[in-house]
Amino acid sequence: MRQTDPWVRHGVETDLLGKSTASAASRSLREDTLRDPRIEAIVRECLGWPGAPIRRHSDSGHIIHKIALLADLGLTVEEQPVRLIxxxxxxxxxxxxxxxxxLLxxxxxxxxxxxxLGWATCDAPTLIYSLLRLGVVDSDVEAALDHALSLVRESGFPCRSSFPGFYGPGRRDEHCPYANLVLLKAMAFAPGHRDSWEAKRCVEAQLRHWENRGGKKIFMFGIGSxxxxxxxxxxxxxxxxVADVLSRFDAALDDPRFTEMLSVLPPKQTEGGGFTPESIYLPWKGWSWGQKKAPCPWVTYKVASLFKRVP
Known part of the structure; x- marks a missing residue:
């Protein structure tokens, strides 16, 4: 794995090799990440939260996803600009x-x-995840998570919003696969919640969706090519x-449906051991994951990290 970017080196050393995130080396790599001009630009943009309205939740260029990216790259609130965000x-x-x-x-x-201003079950959990992974320990984050968890049902996490007339694209009695996924993502970094009733219901909803992928589709969330x-x-x-999130829960790791899902990934590995993006988000052209011609060190790390959690 070509460890060119500091966030790749940080992920490999602290996650794959098990070195301490509290070490001077870890702090130095996070500082190097913040000094990258592209990251500096993202930080400046994120300081303008809440920014432009969210019009669609798949908009990878919106700052809600850029805040989540900063968390995924290993930054923490120990870094002052991140604390301000x-x-x-x-x-x-x-x-x-x-x-x-x-929201719009x-x-x-x-x-x-x-x-x-308002909340929806397809965006609030991403903010909860980001704060938890950035290392925020705060009663307000706990309250936000408690509010989200109060909406979980036997069938999973539904599509809901603070706007009274809002209704999502699916049926009212269905879970929303995306909202369900991002709530699981938040619970994965919330102490004491990985084995909770809510986590188990959401894991089951995600795996049931995979299991039934050949049958009736959940609107907007078909599982195909x-x-x-x-x-x-x-x-x-x-x-x-989906696999990255589910790999953080014992309820998924013990389930043959998740094993089947994981089998999609190994055939994608190149002869050199890397993984090449097969689809890109246009706002990220110019980044290692914004092209489809060569293995991406960060995507390769993400796959390696995922399988490290699998027994």
């Missing part, structure tokens, strides 16, 4: 404790068609994102 996010909360975003929900989905393509950042509903 976390404070911006915590500065927008609903009365129920949910973390708010700037079309009239066709029960919204007003105008932007405004597009789902199976390697893609980064972990923004939407695809195999690397």
């Amino acid at each position: 976390a404070d911006r996010v915590l500065g927008h909360r609903s009365e129920e404790g949910a973390l708010q975003s700037n 929900i079309p009239e066709s989905f029960g919204g007003s068609g105008e932007e405004g 597009t789902f199976a393509k390697l893609k980064y950042p972990l923004v939407w509903f695809d195999v690397l994102h």
Whole structure:
């Protein structure tokens, strides 16, 4: 694995090799990450949270996903600019404790068609995940997670919002595969929640969806050739994102359906051992994961990290 970027070296050393994230070497690599001009630009943009309204949750260029990227790259609130971003996010909360975003929900989905602060189950968990992974220890984050968990049902995590007339694209009695995924992602970094009833229900919903992939589709979330393509950042509903999240839960690791899902990945490895993106998000052209011609060190690390968690 070509360890060119500091975040790749940090991931390999602290995750794959088990070195301490509290070490001077780890701090130095995080500082190197922050000094990268591309990361500096992302940090400046994220300091403008909540920024432009979220119009679609697969928009990889929106700052909600850029904040999550900073967390995935190993940065923490020990770095002052990251602490400021976390404070911006915590500065927008609903009365129920949910973390708010700037949303624009079309009239066709029960919204007003105008932007405004609010929460939806497909964005609030991404903010919870980001804060937890960045190392925020705060009662407001706990309250935000508690609010999200209160909405989990036997069938998983549904599509809901603070906007009274809002309704998602699926049936009311279905879980939302994407909202369910990002809530699991948050629970994976919340102490004491990986084996909770809510986690088990959400894991089961995700695996049931995989199991039934050849039958009736959940609207917008079919599992076919597009789902199976390697893609980064972990923004939407695809195999690397789903497998990365599920690999953090014992309930999935012990399940043959997850083993079957994982079997999609090894055949994608190149002769040199790397993994090449098979689909890209256009806002990320110019990054190692924004091309489909050569193995990407970070995507290769993500796959290696995932399999390290698999017994």
